[in-house]
Amino acid sequence: MLQTHGDCNSVADRLFYSLSLSAPVIGGRQATLRRLLQIQKYKQREMTMFKESRIQLVGGLGNQLSGYFFGKYLECERGHEVVFDTSELGRGYSNHQVTIESLNLEGPFVNYRLLGGLFSYVIRRVTFAICQRFPEWDAPKFLPRSYTAQEGGFDVKHENQPMGITYRGYFNSAKYFRSTCVQGMRYPISLMSPSDFYLDTSRMLASERFLSIHVRRGDYVGLGDLFGLLGGKYFLDSIQALRSMGCHWSRIVVFSDDVVAARDLLEKSLEGENVSFIEPPEGSDDAESLVLMSLAAHHIISNSTFSLWAALLGKSNAQVVAPEPWSKGLSEPREMLPSEWLRIDANFL
Numbered sequence: 435m436l437q438t439h440g441d442c443n444s445v446a447d448r449l450f451y452s453l454s455l456s457a458p459v460i461g462g463r464q465a466t467l468r469r470l471l472q473i474q475k476y477k478q479r480e481m482t483m484f485k486e487s488r489i490q491l492v493g494g495l496g497n498q499l500s501g502y503f504f505g506k507y508l509e510c511e512r513g514h515e516v517v518f519d520t521s522e523l524g525r526g527y528s529n530h531q532v533t534i535e536s537l538n539l540e541g542p543f544v545n546y547r548l549l550g551g552l553f554s555y556v557i558r559r560v561t562f563a564i565c566q567r568f569p570e571w572d573a574p575k576f577l578p579r580s581y582t583a584q585e586g587g588f589d590v591k592h593e594n595q596p597m598g599i600t601y602r603g604y605f606n607s608a609k610y611f612r613s614t615c616v617q618g619m620r621y622p623i624s625l626m627s628p629s630d631f632y633l634d635t636s637r638m639l640a641s642e643r644f645l646s647i648h649v650r651r652g653d654y655v656g657l658g659d660l661f662g663l664l665g666g667k668y669f670l671d672s673i674q675a676l677r678s679m680g681c682h683w684s685r686i687v688v689f690s691d692d693v694v695a696a697r698d699l700l701e702k703s704l705e706g707e708n709v710s711f712i713e714p715p716e717g718s719d720d721a722e723s724l725v726l727m728s729l730a731a732h733h734i735i736s737n738s739t740f741s742l743w744a745a746l747l748g749k750s751n752a753q754v755v756a757p758e759p760w761s762k763g764l765s766e767p768r769e770m771l772p773s774e775w776l777r778i779d780a781n782f783l
Contacts, residue, residue: 487514488546488600490580491534492522495721496739497604498534499747503616504592504605510615514597521547521555536721538624562602587767606739606767611746623728623747631715632722639729645676645683646730648741649699651692658783662762664736665781666699672734672755672778679776681732681753685710689723689741737761737780742771 489505491498501518508514520543523533535543547555562580581595583603592605610616625632647669654661673686686709690696693713701709714723720740727733727744733754735741745754758777760766 485515485598486517487597488517488519490519490522490600490602492602493604494740495534495536495724496741496743497606498523499743500604500606500610500739501601502534502539503611504601504607506616507610507613508593508601511613512593512597517541518543519600520545534721536626536719537725538626562600585768586770588769604767606742607769608742608746608772609769612772623725625719625721625725629715629718629722631718632726635712635726636729639687639726642685642687643683643731644685644687644729645673645681645732645734646727646741646744647686647688647700647734648727648736648738648744649688649690649692649696650736650738650740651690651695654738655692658762660761660763662737662757662759662780662782664757665783666703667781668757668778669700669734670703671781672776675755675776675778676732676734676753679753683731684708687712687730689727691720745775746772 487505487508489501489508491501505514505516505518509516518534518541520533520535561578562582578600579598580600580602581592583589583592583601583605585591586604586606588607588609592601595601628636649664649669651663654663686704686707688696688700688709688711690711693711697711701711712723712726714720724740724744724747727741728748730744730748730752732752733741733745733748735745735754735756737757737760742756745752754772754775755778756771756775757780759780760770762780762782
């Protein structure tokens with residue numbers, strides 16, 4: 435039997451009852467009763483799931499992979515039971531039209547917004563905002579607790595949080611991925627449902643020893659003063675540096691989220707080279723380009739976690755060049771890149 439206000443015998447019951455009555459109600463008493471039943475079910479489920487540590491995945495595929503391997507680090511180094519929360523993917527600043535679930539990676543991946551419904555999602559968002567604003571707040575046990583990262587790279591505070599909370603933010607550090615424990619788990623990167631485009635292109639590249647170049651444009655174009663748009667000189671200097679190290683390849687393969695801009699930037703400068711510009715069909719999954727990049731013998735990456743992860747998940751003996759500094763107007767996350775990667779002046783436009 436559904437409890438009434440007078441029957442509420444816990445703080446949780448009273449809070450959820452009052453919240454339900456203060457929310458907009460459509461349909462009168464029946465709608466209110468249905469809402470209360472949903473709240474009770476949500477409360478019961480949440481009380482059994484607070485032992486799980488949830489990693490709220492955000493951003494594009496590169497940032498999602500950073501969150502994923504941070505979660506795996508907590509799992510194997512700290513003993514957490516980890517679930518990956520996909521609630522924010524495809525929404526607002528995380529609306530990149532690509533999700534980590536395109537890759538054949540071990541989950542579980544759960545969309546708590548769909549699982550718990552709108553009301554529980556709003557409660558979680560409000561609680562997370564309070565936890566972020568007041569980090570020392572000791573949230574009641576019946577409310578979902580969270581930790582929002584202040585540092586976007588490696589930070590010991592990340593891993594010293596209690597089990598059973600939601601981790602929010604960016605965890606862009608190769609140190610988590612390269613921990614002995616995570617490396618021992620082995621992560622061959624593959625696609626859940628490869629397209630004909632991917633299968634055809636991967637067969638072509640499998641016969642080549644190729645150098646991958648990633649030109650990041652997209653949303654960086656309007657935010658050039660923050661992230662920075664890499665100039666053509668960076669890529670040409672990187673090619674020269676790799677050749678001076680004795681690296682060789684039979685083809686240069688250019689990947690970009692704006693192939694027209696990449697051609698304008700590099701095509702004339704690369705005359706005489708065996709160059710291919712990869713042009714995925716409209717509507718294709720960006721995860722396919724990341725996996726194709728990972729097949730390269732060597733990498734020249736952009737200031738983007740997308741190509742950063744293509745290189746990290748690629749061949750262990752690959753030489754990798756990254757821009758210095760990483761961003762034009764932002765500080766570089768701590769221990770973001772492996773120390774052995776070569777850094778070349780970014781020559782921002």
